[in-house]
Amino acid sequence: AKKELPEHFKSYKHVWVFVELERGQVHPVSWELMGAGRGLADRLKVNLAAVVVGPEGQHTRNAALEAFCYGADLAYLVSDNVLSDYRNESYTKALTELVNTYKPEILLLGATTLGRDLAGSVATNLSTGLTADCTTLDVDADGSLAATRPTFGGSLLCTIYTLNYRPQMATVRPRVMPMPARVMRDAARIVVHPLGLVEDDIVTKVLSFLPDRDAETSTLAYADVVVAGGLGLGSPENFRLVRELAALLGAEYGCSRPLVQKGWVTSDRQIGQTGKTIRPKLYIAAGISGAIQHRVGVEGADLIVAVNTDKNAPIFDFAHLAIVSDAMQLLPALTAAFRARLLPDSRARIAV
């Protein structure tokens, strides 16, 4: 395929990030995307705009103001009380009309339940390309968005372009991009756009919202230390060794996908492309081979420690510290050694 951008798309300029606001809170993925979007906008020498859609009032307004502290040059704001809960119809209308009116060349959204629901609809309305779950966003020499994502099965990545349609749309999962530093800045231009929809126009009604109990939302994605196990552990009983080390370190525990598929561990603990992306200071992976779908979920960790019996395991290609060892022996030894190091007097205390 060749790039032959039709004339009417040539006026599409600037990079947009959709700021996801649910029940008054901005999803952190939006600020992560602002960081990535800033990089793209600087390379293209264009503006970075935040798109804020939500109910009237302080929360929505604050989200727009806050966007400037994460690098926005301007913000588009659609606020209407019809938008107080996320619903596909109203949000799709707001975002589609903004795009058609102000014509961005790139539009980024978080790959959350909200972002994917919205992005799929908006891209279809606009008849443009949408690349899902990207792990790297870049611009080419000719200014095209190069969106890279893992391809299924193997240990491969593919780079996808939307050459001849605008905007070029992409979603990115939470924690894949680093959180940029927040820099106190005054708001610059805020463009207010009307929604043009009343409640009676919207067919779908939100009857209620049932928030998750705390227990259901593990803080895996945001943990400083994560210990995880894979198929190399051999049995669900052995997974206890992972949990014990995690508990001692005050860490979260996680696993590779096969353990979820086998029912050894619950799905909220899966790390990787179709699970959680993590960015801890320390990641310890035991008995995990390091397939690309796992790798993309952990590459943002500061220090990756891999325990594997196979010295040629792919995980050693991206781990920082490697130990060729049987996890069943090493994990308990590591737990004991950490305990001795971190709680040197614990043995004495138990003795008393």
Next chain:
Amino acid sequence: MHNIVCIKQVPDSAQIRVHPVTNTIMRQGVPTIINPYDLFALEAALGLRDRFGGEITVLTMGPPSAEESLRKALTYGADRAVQLTDRCFAGSDTLATTYALATAIRKIGKEYGPANLIFTGKQTIDGDTAQVGPGIAKRLGVGQLTYVAKVRSVDVANETIEAERRSEGGVQVLHTRLPCLITMLEATNQIRRGAMADALRAARAKIVKWSAQDAGVEDISKCGLKGSPTVVKRVFAPPARAERAALVESAEQPAQALIDAIFLNQPKLETDL
């Protein structure tokens, strides 16, 4: 009720192997399965048929070999299977896929009665985009309920539905009008074991096969590679880190050596932990 369930045949990913030398995916001989999430969608439709009667049509777009997955769906109890198969669909991205599927869904409505609900899985395990459901809904101009964990109730007479949708940090309980499209989450509704009678029927059943023209596709340029705005330009192996992992070796005290190495690399951790 007439409900349509969209299913995709996918490689059984657990068994895919990468060629050790060329680094390409070896697809030959890889068994295929119905995308696992689509079975939750099918079970949801079967559950509604248990309660309200009616028919279920399963639909797939795929190469001739995808017939196998339709037959499998019939063994679970689907009433009718439609396969959209034509060379012009090859290379479709999600936008082109939803054009073809939405066109076929309209045609199914004309031939066998309009659909009350259209089901898809929440995503596939190969392309994994979760974009096809919302795309079909938009093209048909019907509402969408994505990431549905549970259909609470359907009021057939008043043409409304109530369902629980997973969202960030909780569950939205939504009420909307039929027809609409639902993308099903993995849930507790494991697919039922099909009845023997269904297995016998499935083996002999005639699969309805439509070319693009049969399905009523008017604009062939919206199909396949041509109709796909996304272009896969490069497939490559991820670069190895500049330096490979440092090997921690110690015959006597590997755990101790590893902890020393961790704190040497990240001194701050020792105080944080």
